[in-house]
Amino acid sequence: MKKFLLTALCCAVLAPAFAADPIKARQDVFKQYKQTVATMGKMVKGDTAFDQAEFAKLAAHMDELAQQPWQYFTPGSDKGKTDAKPEIWSKPAEFKAAADKHKAEVAKMKATAAKATGINDVKAQFGAMQQTCKACHDQFRAD
Numbered sequence: 001m002k003k004f005l006l007t008a009l010c011c012a013v014l015a016p017a018f019a020a021d022p023i024k025a026r027q028d029v030f031k032q033y034k035q036t037v038a039t040m041g042k043m044v045k046g047d048t049a050f051d052q053a054e055f056a057k058l059a060a061h062m063d064e065l066a067q068q069p070w071q072y073f074t075p076g077s078d079k080g081k082t083d084a085k086p087e088i089w090s091k092p093a094e095f096k097a098a099a100d101k102h103k104a105e106v107a108k109m110k111a112t113a114a115k116a117t118g119i120n121d122v123k124a125q126f127g128a129m130q131q132t133c134k135a136c137h138d139q140f141r142a143d
């Protein structure tokens, strides 16, 4: 029993930051970001029909994804096949602020999408959310 508890404790503590390959782990989340935002973007632009239930589901999925990448920017993962700039580690407060701003706009997107009655209800917030992607990439991602 004691051993079980210790094991549970160890892994609960390690879980948030543990990944065999943190670079790949965060890139995988961002790949899902791209897919989700692209599907939402098609509806916002009118390329596909606006389906409120589907759009709300995608926005909720974005909100789940938005909690995930940051834990994988672990010390030492600035080296390797990564586009992450060194500033992420040299200016951690600014990086955190960019991630927090992003999370706030994604949460707003989720709330807006949940009660939207049409495309015009979500356009502005979709733009605001995307702006936080760009703002962070401009400062912290090499392209």
Ligand code: HEC
Residues within 6 Å of the ligand: 023, 026, 027, 028, 030, 031, 033, 034, 037, 081, 082, 083, 084, 085, 095, 098, 099, 102, 129, 130, 132, 133, 134, 136, 137, 140, 141
């Ligand atoms: C707070 C900073 C930050 C925010 C916000 C952010 N990103 Fe990124 N993104 C990064 C960094 C840093 C990388 C580079 C990761 C790496 O290569 O290790 C990246 C990489 C990516 C990639 C490339 C993944 C790959 O295949 O290598 C995509 C696509 C992407 N982001 C999409 C998005 C989208 C879409 C949003 C908004 C919905 C977003 N990101 C928001 C920092 C951010």
